Amino acid sequence: MKYVLLFVGTQEDQDRWDAQPKEQYQAAMAAAGRWFGDYTKAGKIVGGEQLQGKVTTVRQQNGERVITDGPFIETKEVIGGFAIVEARDLDEAHEMAKTWPGGPVEVWPVVVEEH
Amino acid sequence: MVRVLGNFDVAEEVVQDSLVAALEKWPEQGIPDNPGAWLMTTARRRAIDILRRDRRYTEKLALLEGSPMAGDAVEVDDRLRLIFTCCHPALPQDGQVALTLRAVAGFTTPEIAAAFLVSEATMAQRIVRAKRKIVAANIPYRVPEGPELPARLEAVLAVLYLMFNEGYLSRGPQAAMRRDLAEDALWLTGLLDRLLPNQAEVLGLMALMQLHVARSAARFDAAGEMIVLPDQDRSLWDPEGIATGVRTLDSAALLRRPGPYQVQAAIAAVHAEAKSWEATDWQQIVLLYNTLLRLSDSPVVRLNRAIAVSRVAGPEAALGEVNDLAMVLGDYHLLHSTRAELLDEIGEHELARQARLRALELCQNPAERALLERKLRG
Numbered sequence: 316m317k318y319v320l321l322f323v324g325t326q327e328d329q330d331r332w333d334a335q336p337k338e339q340y341q342a343a344m345a346a347a348g349r350w351f352g353d354y355t356k357a358g359k360i361v362g363g364e365q366l367q368g369k370v371t372t373v374r375q376q377n378g379e380r381v382i383t384d385g386p387f388i389e390t391k392e393v394i395g396g397f398a399i400v401e402a403r404d405l406d407e408a409h410e411m412a413k414t415w416p417g418g419p420v421e422v423w424p425v426v427v428e429e430h
Numbered sequence: 431m432v433r434v435l436g437n438f439d440v441a442e443e444v445v446q447d448s449l450v451a452a453l454e455k456w457p458e459q460g461i462p463d464n465p466g467a468w469l470m471t472t473a474r475r476r477a478i479d480i481l482r483r484d485r486r487y488t489e490k491l492a493l494l495e496g497s498p499m500a501g502d503a504v505e506v507d508d509r510l511r512l513i514f515t516c517c518h519p520a521l522p523q524d525g526q527v528a529l530t531l532r533a534v535a536g537f538t539t540p541e542i543a544a545a546f547l548v549s550e551a552t553m554a555q556r557i558v559r560a561k562r563k564i565v566a567a568n569i570p571y572r573v574p575e576g577p578e579l580p581a582r583l584e585a586v587l588a589v590l591y592l593m594f595n596e597g598y599l600s601r602g603p604q605a606a607m608r609r610d611l612a613e614d615a616l617w618l619t620g621l622l623d624r625l626l627p628n629q630a631e632v633l634g635l636m637a638l639m640q641l642h643v644a645r646s647a648a649r650f651d652a653a654g655e656m657i658v659l660p661d662q663d664r665s666l667w668d669p670e671g672i673a674t675g676v677r678t679l680d681s682a683a684l685l686r687r688p689g690p691y692q693v694q695a696a697i698a699a700v701h702a703e704a705k706s707w708e709a710t711d712w713q714q715i716v717l718l719y720n721t722l723l724r725l726s727d728s729p730v731v732r733l734n735r736a737i738a739v740s741r742v743a744g745p746e747a748a749l750g751e752v753n754d755l756a757m758v759l760g761d762y763h764l765l766h767s768t769r770a771e772l773l774d775e776i777g778e779h780e781l782a783r784q785a786r787l788r789a790l791e792l793c794q795n796p797a798e799r800a801l802l803e804r805k806l807r808g
Contacts, residue, residue, distance in 0.1 A: 316568045403570070404569065405520055405568050405569045406570050406572070406574070406578075409520075424566055424567040
């Protein structure tokens with residue numbers, strides 16, 4: 316079953332991440348890269364990307380599509396990236412999330428089409 | 431998807447069906463010498479009700495309780511899986527409690543709704559949501575192993591303790607029509623201990639519940655009014671039940687894995703073995719609270735510790751500690767009622783009255799409210 320792992324944090328986390336010294340940034344990126352690499356080798360990763368914290372929202376307002384700066388719900392939450400993983404069950408998805416070298420991870424089960 | 435749903439619902443049904451079958455047979459054929467390990471509560475409780483009325487079966491009952499598990503490994507696994515699935519941390523805790531009562535303890539939805547004083551529709555929705563999440567998120571039907579187990583077991587124990595407290599705190603006249611959640615929680619904890627033996631904290635929680643239940647006859651007077659510990663008639667306590675609780679705690683201690691439930695049970699044991707409120711070994715209780723704070727620090731534990739401190743170091747010292755907690759526990763009725771008791775002790779009756787009024791504003795439980803109102807009337 317597929318799960319989307321969202322790597323979340325606050326805007327402050329994002330700012331700290333961006334402001335960290337170069338070596339530290341590279342080490343953190345390398346750790347994240349290893350996480351992706353290991354699980355990809357194990358056949359557990361279907362896809363994933365790192366995201367820039369430059370989000371806009373397109374939504375309907377009075378029947379018109381309007382574009383606004385920021386995420387849909389006005390939170391301080393930032394999604395730093397995501398991975399689509401193939402896990403046996405929720406426990407395995409949680410185990411993968413636990414080994415993520417960064418901050419909090421949201422685990423979203425993907426809709427399974429009924430046949 | 432169907433696989434998981436299949437597993438969960440089938441397991442639930444199998445557990446219930448086999449018990450119903452057993453119940454139909456037993457009255458005709460008698461209880462077998464080795465009646466097997468797992469028995470669904472609905473059925474089992476019904477059996478126990480019958481057995482309790484019929485003393486001839488007392489021995490059989492003992493046999494039933496202590497029956498060896500070895501031959502029933504598959505069924506043991508199924509029951510245990512069911513418990514861990516119902517108490518999965520991906521489910522909201524009220525859903526965990528409801529589902530455990532429904533699937534493991536065999537409560538009907540109306541019974542659970544009544545136990546938690548919510549409408550049947552609300553409870554039905556809570557259960558359906560939890561079941562749907564099990565299916566949709568593919569929450570596995572398995573017993574966690576290795577390093578996963580302690581945290582998951584803690585979640586199960588939290589559900590059982592919540593269930594117990596809900597039943598225990600709401601005994602009394604209003605609760606007369608409600609199924610006794612405390613008894614069920616105790617039974618489930620015993621079941622868990624049989625399925626997953628030698629877990630110190632499971633035994634610790636069981637001891638804690640046994641020590642509470644053993645003293646429950648003294649908690650309400652004939653009119654159904656709640657009686658607090660200092661005023662309880664200790665001759666109403668059940669010495670055998672207390673001894674059982676202490677024995678359970680001893681067997682937990684032998685495993686040398688201390689934990690918060692064991693310490694709480696030890697505190698309950700010190701109370702249970704004291705001849706009176708005054709003769710209680712308060713020094714020992716303060717020490718146990720210190721241990722508990724090291725294991726799991728929380729403002730509520732600190733509040734309880736303050737009561738023991740008042741007996742050792744006097745009400746002023748305790749009042750200082752309680753006041754320090756006012757920031758974090760300002761909305762907790764027991765903070766204000768504890769303050770009121772301490773203020774009364776130092777002669778500040780007007781301040782005590784105000785604290786009690788605040789407690790009354792915050793308190794939902796009918797028995798506790800009645801107690802506060804009685805004190806306010808003087």
